[in-house]
Amino acid sequence: MITVPELIEAVPVIVSLIVIESLLSVDNALAVAALASHLPGHQRKLAMRLGIAGAYVFRGIAMATAAWIVHNEWIRVIGAVYLIYLMCAHLTAGEGEKEGHEGGGSSGGGLFSTILKIELLDLSLSLDNVIAAVAMSRKLWVVCTGVFIGILALRFLAGYCLKLLERYPILSKTAFILVGWVGVVLTYELAVQHEIPAYVKFVGIGVIIALTILYSRSSLAQRLLRPVIALSELLMKVFATVVNWLVWPLRKIVDGIGFLCGRLAGSEPPPP
Numbered sequence: 322m323i324t325v326p327e328l329i330e331a332v333p334v335i336v337s338l339i340v341i342e343s344l345l346s347v348d349n350a351l352a353v354a355a356l357a358s359h360l361p362g363h364q365r366k367l368a369m370r371l372g373i374a375g376a377y378v379f380r381g382i383a384m385a386t387a388a389w390i391v392h393n394e395w396i397r398v399i400g401a402v403y404l405i406y407l408m409c410a411h412l413t414a415g416e417g418e419k420e421g422h423e424g425g426g427s428s429g430g431g432l433f434s435t436i437l438k439i440e441l442l443d444l445s446l447s448l449d450n451v452i453a454a455v456a457m458s459r460k461l462w463v464v465c466t467g468v469f470i471g472i473l474a475l476r477f478l479a480g481y482c483l484k485l486l487e488r489y490p491i492l493s494k495t496a497f498i499l500v501g502w503v504g505v506v507l508t509y510e511l512a513v514q515h516e517i518p519a520y521v522k523f524v525g526i527g528v529i530i531a532l533t534i535l536y537s538r539s540s541l542a543q544r545l546l547r548p549v550i551a552l553s554e555l556l557m558k559v560f561a562t563v564v565n566w567l568v569w570p571l572r573k574i575v576d577g578i579g580f581l582c583g584r585l586a587g588s589e590p591p592p593p
Contacts, residue, residue: 323462331466333523334457338467340526341453341499357435364432372439379440379447387464390455394511400452401507406564407449408501409557412494453500456507457522491537498529 357368390396454467486492502525510516536542 330519331463333519334463337523337526339470368435371436375440375443379443383447383451384465387451388461391459391461401504404500404504408497409561411497413554413558453503456503489534491533495533
């Protein structure tokens, strides 16, 4: 049974997950739309519907793996590195590189290869979902609640968050800063073997959102923080490059599978 004190303690974590998962769900929906944008009308609708369905399915599968992740510290270590890498890779990539990270670009390819790219994207973002939830809490019911919220956010909050993104474009980057923050918190907890209180994680998320919005609205803040941001981008590029180098064999295997699937569909160009 879940006690009242446990429920009260879990509220900041659940609210934090609502914020993170809502923003990431919007990013998921926008990426799916971008990947399907080159298809004819009826095929585009089919690809987008399958993309949203795949997001639900993969998030459900991710929820089933939550217990395994919670009880295996080495998985959480990999998850912490992955969340930090996700932030670094996204914030330091150019537009073309971002398209590559989202499934090989949004132009070209037939219906089969486009659906494959979308489902791979859904799988990746579902893993982000469950790893971020595990980083926020080791309690399985809280983790499952967070993953389930990700599913609901994709359905009910995406439109509202899209309006927020139109008003505050910086929030698209804020989502990945929050992911990186969760990764840093998890790294610290694993290093010192001490869990940070839930309210500290919640306050950190609130401060990050407030500061990024302030930065986007204040030219003075942008001028003052320009050296700090330049140094941060350099460090993030170094980190992302090192991780890319370490996982280069795995990336080649994944690229090879994608190329073979594309050749089977008769729509992919030869690899460079």
